[in-house]
Amino acid sequence: MAKVLVVTSGKGGVGKTTSSAALGAALAHGGEKVVVIDFDVGLRNLDLVMGAERRVVFDLINVVQGDAKLNQALIRDKRLENLSLLPASQTRDKDALTEEGVERVLNELREKFDWIICDSPAGIERGATMAMRHADVAVVVTNPEVSSVRDSDRIIGLLDSKTEKAEKGERIEKHLLLTRYDPVRAERGEMLKVDDVLEILSIPLIGIIPESEEVLRASNVGSPVTLNNPASAPGRAYFDAVRRLKGETVELTIPTDRKGLFGKLFGRRAA
Amino acid sequence: MNLLSFFNRRTSAPVARERLQILLAHERGIVGGKPDLVAQLREEILAVVRRHVMVEQDNVQVKMNRDSDISTLEIEIEIPAPAAVSA
Numbered sequence: 001m002a003k004v005l006v007v008t009s010g011k012g013g014v015g016k017t018t019s020s021a022a023l024g025a026a027l028a029h030g031g032e033k034v035v036v037i038d039f040d041v042g043l044r045n046l047d048l049v050m051g052a053e054r055r056v057v058f059d060l061i062n063v064v065q066g067d068a069k070l071n072q073a074l075i076r077d078k079r080l081e082n083l084s085l086l087p088a089s090q091t092r093d094k095d096a097l098t099e100e101g102v103e104r105v106l107n108e109l110r111e112k113f114d115w116i117i118c119d120s121p122a123g124i125e126r127g128a129t130m131a132m133r134h135a136d137v138a139v140v141v142t143n144p145e146v147s148s149v150r151d152s153d154r155i156i157g158l159l160d161s162k163t164e165k166a167e168k169g170e171r172i173e174k175h176l177l178l179t180r181y182d183p184v185r186a187e188r189g190e191m192l193k194v195d196d197v198l199e200i201l202s203i204p205l206i207g208i209i210p211e212s213e214e215v216l217r218a219s220n221v222g223s224p225v226t227l228n229n230p231a232s233a234p235g236r237a238y239f240d241a242v243r244r245l246k247g248e249t250v251e252l253t254i255p256t257d258r259k260g261l262f263g264k265l266f267g268r269r270a271a
Numbered sequence: 272m273n274l275l276s277f278f279n280r281r282t283s284a285p286v287a288r289e290r291l292q293i294l295l296a297h298e299r300g301i302v303g304g305k306p307d308l309v310a311q312l313r314e315e316i317l318a319v320v321r322r323h324v325m326v327e328q329d330n331v332q333v334k335m336n337r338d339s340d341i342s343t344l345e346i347e348i349e350i351p352a353p354a355a356v357s358a
């Protein structure tokens with residue numbers, strides 16, 4: 001049965017779009033049929049991160065309002081045929097998203113895909129609540145930093161109260177994805193550690209994505225990091241997260257990009 | 272910068288953690304529907320304790336910890352040394 005997964009955080013700029021693209025591509029790579037939806041109406045970016053910015057014709061709002069058919073708006077990835085993107089509108093605002101419209105689109109997508117990944121906008125307003133409303137699973141993206149943890153806590157509260165599942169008295173599956181993690185700084189006591197964040201938020205951890213220049217490199221060329229460089233530290237971390245998402249037990253490690261001096265110098269120049 | 276402040280600079284994460292735990296305990300009360308449940312509990316606990324021992328407002332910590340199955344309420348009250356109590 002199809003699963004609707006929301007990637008959410010409250011705080012902006014923590015890595016939701018990066019993670020939506022990376023998780024979507026990793027799932028699709030494993031043979032699942034995946035669609036990634038950009039809910040950031042007015043500030044779309046997922047198209048750019050996935051390298052589809054020049055192929056956008058219709059968008060989510062057009063489909064929600066019945067001005068375009070779903071098939072006209074869906075953009076199939078050029079590299080992975082079972083990965084699609086439903087872009088956000090760049091010219092409209094979040095009020096154009098109606099609850100019934102979104103529900104209808106999601107139901108239609110459930111027929112065609114195994115995973116429907118909703119890339120939430122930042123904040124706790126309409127765009128964010130629409131993105132989480134019909135979710136079965138939530139990935140809460142958090143950086144090891146006080147304001148991000150606080151906002152994640154707030155979002156967890158909303159997931160437990162304002163989603164359709166919560167209102168029906170069911171439990172929404174929640175996972176923590178810790179991103180932009182720097183193990184060296186955490187060990188020095190400069191940054192919250194994995195255990196600190198876990199203890200405070202108390203939802204199960206699905207992955208730790210290290211801070212890495214590979215993420216920027218991938219977005220520069222418009223390719224999810226799991227496609228652009230699956231062997232990189234963030235690439236491997238996202239692939240592990242996907243295995244956990246599918247219910248596998250995978251030992252938790254924080255992958256690192258191991259480089260010699262040459263790699264470092266070269267990496268710096270090429271970034 | 273003395274040695275102590277240098278040391279503190281390096282380990283700011285425990286401070287972050289402590290501040291978050293206290294702040295979130297308050298905010299969870301708000302989201303849970305009851306406006307500032309934790310603050311209210313704190314006031315009432317303080318009043319009860321003060322009937323017997325004088326404690327400072329700042330020495331009462333109330334934390335709400337949420338877990339997937341159960342939530343716990345952690346109350347920590349710092350009682351002054353015996354000399355101060357009898358004084």
Ligand SMILES: Nc1ncnc2c1ncn2[C@@H]1O[C@H](COP(=O)(O)OP(=O)(O)OP(=O)(O)O)[C@@H](O)[C@H]1O
Binds near residue numbers: 040120
């Ligand atoms: N693991 C990482 N290492 C290094 N940079 C990262 C990492 N994850 C994300 N970034 C960078 O952080 C920035 C914000 O990422 P992203 O756009 O994915 O965040 P977002 O949560 O979707 O933001 P918004 O709230 O604005 O939608 C980008 O420049 C991205 O390249």
Ligand SMILES: [Mg+2]
Binds near residue numbers: 017040119
């Ligand atoms: Mg985004």
